[in-house]
Amino acid sequence: MAIQGEVATGGNDSSANGALCLHSYWRSSAAYRVRIGLNLKGLKYDIAPVHLVRGGGEQHAPAFAALNPQELVPVLQHGQRMLRQSLAILEYLDEMWPQPPLLPATARERARVRALAQVVACDIHPLNNLRVLQYLERDWGVPQPERDVWVRHWIEGGFRALEALLTDSASTGEFCEGHQPTIADCCLVPQVYNARRFGVDMAAYPLIERIERHCLTLPAFDAARPERQPDAPG
Known part of the structure; x- marks a missing residue:
């Protein structure tokens, strides 16, 4: 059952191309990325909760x-289209609704933003989902x-690299790239x-x-925070 999304931060209208419905779990970081992107675009969307643990x-x-x-969230339904993989969804949103952009103007900047995003989405997150x-736990009996x-x-190793990449670049601003949020921040x-x-000491990563x-x-x-989602525990 779809639940109305909580925020639309701008004037974009998705209705001409079909309603937007995000199949999401409140604590899924991949779904969290897409919620941020939808909110940055100011798009209205419904949430269809998918509980990743229950039953x-x-x-x-x-x-x-x-x-x-793949039996993974998120899935973004746009009219009759089914969109999968969070980074692909974010770039789809940017192409369908170009303003405000989630990718910068130049090829160099876009390459840097994609690289920073992929440090998280391709190197850190998959090992820990x-x-x-x-x-x-199930097949190897590894205790909690x-x-x-x-x-x-894996988070600390990835964050050490990410902190260095951010620190060593004059392009880092208020956000990962300059002064506008991008898919890297998502x-x-x-x-x-x-x-x-999971108890990582974030003091080691000040930037x-x-x-x-x-x-x-x-x-x-x-508004995209896990605890603010309609399927978060009360």
Whole structure:
């Protein structure tokens, strides 16, 4: 059942091309990225909650598997279109609704933003998402404390690299690239949320923390927080 999204921060109208519905889980960092992007674009959307744990995981039900054979969230439904993979969805939003842009103007800047986003989405997050942790528990019998060490190890290694990339570039501004939020920030903020959830000491990454703090002052980021979602526990 779809639940009306909570925020539209601008004047974009998706109705001409069909309604937008995001299949999401409140604590999924990949879905969190897309919520930020939708909010930055000022788009109205509904949320169709997919509980990733209850009953073995609603993402494995045949009805959802028909939407995404990978059995992962997010899935963005735009009219009759089904869009999968968070970075692809964010770039789709940018092409369909160019203002405000989620990618900068020049090829060099776009390459840097995509690289920063992929440090999170391709290198850090996949090693720590729910299906990996469930596999470690179910098939290898890895206890919770050791699983948490696993998560922190990969986040900390990725954040060390990300902090260096941000520190070493004059392009870093209030956001990962300059003074407008991009897909890099859409990826960074949810990963910091995950880091804190697993006890990563964020004091070691002052620039990442500073960018995250600034992002969360914007309504689009604030409204996308996990605890503000309609399917978050009461």
